[in-house]
Amino acid sequence: VQLQASGGGLVQAGGSLRLSCSASGRTFSGYSMGWFRQVPGKEREFVAAFHRSRTNTYYDESVKGRFTISRDNAKNTVYLQMNSLKPEDTAVYYCAGSSSIITSSIRSSNAYRDWGQGTLVTVSS
Secondary structure (H helix, E strand, C coil), X not given: CXXXXXXXXXXXXXXXXXXXXXXXXXXXXXXXXXXXXXXXXXXXXXXXEECCCCCCEEECCCCCCCEEEEEEHHHCEEEEEECCCCHXXXXXXXXXXXXXXXXXXXXXXXXXCEECCCEEEEEEC
């Protein structure tokens, strides 16, 4: 599976961005998807995800209420709508996916097999 992330850019604090991640090589059915982010010198951290069962979405506490993960199965695309952005949201954002994640591992980057190339989000104060 190839994942292609896009939509990053420069935005002022309080603004919004929507990231997209398109998948090729398979359908979304049975595929869990997540977003992670990383700043230089720090570990890649979990942002949001949905499980392939489609029953639940998961968010890091730092983005809950501000970010929304969604998917369009017809387009094989997952989105991350980011509102009320803060300077601390500045990072490279990566989408990731796997067909074999269990819900207890949904927040772990090690559980994901496929990764996109990353898209930079910069939030100015």
